[in-house]
Amino acid sequence: MSDPRDVVHISSLLASRLCHDLVNPVGALNTGLEVLDEEQDQEMRDHAMNLIRESTAKTVALLTFARTAFGASGSWNGHIDAGEAKELALGYYRHVKADLAWDMPPGPMDKPHARILLNLLLVAERCVPRAGSTVTAAPSEAGFTVTAKGPRAKLGDDLARALACDAADLEAKASPGYLAALIASAIGGAIDARAADEETVVFTATLPRQ
Template identity: 40%
Template sequence: MSEAGDVSALELGALLCSRVCHDVISPVGAITNGLEVLADDDDPEMRVHAMELITKSAAQASAKLQFARLAFGAAGSAGAQLDLGDAKAVAEGLMKSEKASLTWEAPHATIGKDYVKLLLNMLLIGISSIPRGGEISVVVASDLTRPHLTVRTKGQAARIPDETARFLDGRDLDAFLDARAVQPYFTGLVARSLGMRLEARMEGEDFVIETQLAEAG
C-alpha cells in the first residue's frame, strides 16, 4: 500500500462529489419522472401514483443528502461536537431505503464531529457488506473523548466488500480509485486522522468493522 497522501485534495474532493451525486441521482430522477406524469397525464390513478413516487423519492433524496452532510461534509467548525442523536436520526433516515434493519447502541451525548463522520462511513461499509439485506448494529462505547466504534452486520452472503479490502488502509496503486472505492478510502483517512486504524473482518458469518488505536511509530 502506498501512503494515503498520494491522492490529492482536489482528486479526493472530486471523487466524493461524484459519490454523493451517484447516491442522489436516482431519487431525483424519479421526482422528475413523476412531475412529467403530472404534467402530461390526466388519468387520476396515474396522477396518484406519480404523487406517491414524488413524495417517496423526495424523502429519499433528502435523507441521503442529510446523511452525506454529516458523513462527508464539514458539519460545523473545526473541533465541533455533534450530537449522537443527530447521527442516529440521519442513519435511520438513510436506512429507510435500504434492505437492512438498524439497531443503534450509543449514549445520549455529543462527540467530536470527526468521530461522527467516521461512524457514519463505517455504517456505509456495513451496508455494502450485506447487498441482499440483513441486520446492522452500531455500537459507540468507551471514553467518548476517544470512543470505540463498532459496526456488525448479519445477512445472507455477508462479506468484506472488495473496495474495503483494497482501499481501507490506503491507496493501492494497482487498483483504480473511483467514486465507489473512494468511500472506504475516505473512511480510512478519517480514522488515521484521529490516531486510529480500522479492522474489517469476518467473525463466522458476520462482518465486523471496528476502530483500534493506531500502533505507535
C-alpha cells in the same frame, strides 16, 4: 495525502458516490413530474404524487447525511450529538435494504468520531446487499464497532484496501471507507475490518478521545 492530485481524486470519488446515490431518486422525481404534466387519470396522478413524495424524502435523507459525513458541517472541531447522528443514519437506512440497529450511547460525540461512524455505516450497508440484513452500531472499549450481518455478507478487497488507506484503484463505492480511514489516521486512530463468518463483517474503530 500530500499530492494535490490525490486530494482531487478522493474529492471526485466522493462526489461520484453521492451522485450515484442520487441518480435514482432524482430521476424518479422527474418521472413523477412528467406524469403530472401529461396524465389526466386520477389513479396515475395519485401514483405519481406518491413517487414524488418518496423520492423527495430519499433525496433529502441522502443529502442531509452526506452533508455531515462528507462535508464541512462535519469538520474537525466540536461535537455532534449522538441523537443527531442517529437520525441521520436512520434517515439513510429507511431507503436501503438493510435495517439499522443503533446501540450507541446518548450524548455528544467528537465530530471526527461521528463522521467515521457515519461513513462506516455507509460502506457497511454495501457489504450486505440482501433484504433481511442488519447493520449494528455499538460502543466498544476504545471506540465503536459497526457489524453488518446478512445473507452473502462480503468485505470486498476494494473496501479492505480503502480502509487500510490504500488509494490504489480506489472506486467511488469504497471512497467513504477511505475517508473514514483518513479521518481515523489523522486523529491517531485506526480501523480494522474483517469477515467474522459467511454472514458477518465487522468494522472496529479504535479512536482516541479528543
